[in-house]
Amino acid sequence: MKEIIVKNKLKLARVEKDLTQQQLADLVGVTRQTIGLIEAGNYNPTLKLCLMLATITDKTLDKLFWIEGDFNE
Amino acid sequence: MNKFFYPTDERMVAISGKIAIVFLVFTQMALLGSILYRRYGLDQSDVDYVDLRMILLISVFGYIATRLYFGAVLPKLSIRKLVNIYFGLVVVLFVVLSIWLGLPSLDNWTNTLLPVLLGPALLVALYWFLAYWGYRRIEKTITEE
Numbered sequence: 705m706k707e708i709i710v711k712n713k714l715k716l717a718r719v720e721k722d723l724t725q726q727q728l729a730d731l732v733g734v735t736r737q738t739i740g741l742i743e744a745g746n747y748n749p750t751l752k753l754c755l756m757l758a759t760i761t762d763k764t765l766d767k768l769f770w771i772e773g774d775f776n777e
Numbered sequence: 778m779n780k781f782f783y784p785t786d787e788r789m790v791a792i793s794g795k796i797a798i799v800f801l802v803f804t805q806m807a808l809l810g811s812i813l814y815r816r817y818g819l820d821q822s823d824v825d826y827v828d829l830r831m832i833l834l835i836s837v838f839g840y841i842a843t844r845l846y847f848g849a850v851l852p853k854l855s856i857r858k859l860v861n862i863y864f865g866l867v868v869v870l871f872v873v874l875s876i877w878l879g880l881p882s883l884d885n886w887t888n889t890l891l892p893v894l895l896g897p898a899l900l901v902a903l904y905w906f907l908a909y910w911g912y913r914r915i916e917k918t919i920t921e922e
Contacts, residue, residue: 738788750787 709772715743717761717768732756801840808833842903846911853908859901866897 718728718739725739732739732753741747742757749757758765808829815826823830854862870893875881881889 734786734788738786741788747788753787 706775708775709745710748710769711745711772712742712769713763714739714757714761714768717757717763718743721761723760728757728760731760801836805833805836808836838903842907845907846914853912854905859905862904863897863901866900867893870897 718725721728723731725743726736729736729739734753738747738749742749754765754769758768761768812826812829812833815821815829874893881893883890
């Protein structure tokens, strides 16, 4: 099976909102390290966390997270 | 609650789960090693390490049973398949034990043949029970939504 790579624009969205990693982490109830790892693409958050992040950054889910390439090929 | 031991961050929960399973398997393997060493290395009798056997039994079966129940990952098998599995287990156990300990004596059948017949029956019954209730639990959750 082809490896699915999830990309995100969390860092950009966070900076647009003028939030630090710690501030965003506190708002969604996770650690700063978790936010850092999501931004670096090293951790795939749950749907619940994705939705919380999208809500706080005022982005739609598909604008914040997407799958690289066509996984359906 | 202490966040170190009861993490609320989802990533920490996932990591804790992975670490826990690694050390659970390690602990179970160590217990098994200890039991085998006591049995064959120190030549101790069953009574001397019955506590370790019970802990290992509860740990292994408890883990498998709860995981299967809550995950509902067991396929529900037909009665025919379960019967086939039962007879397969009985034959394998009988052959292995006969080679290892010699043919069982019929005079002492409660200590020789009965465990071979009853052990697999309990395993198959437990499998059926967990598969049935695991599926039932998941299906109930789905239909309630």
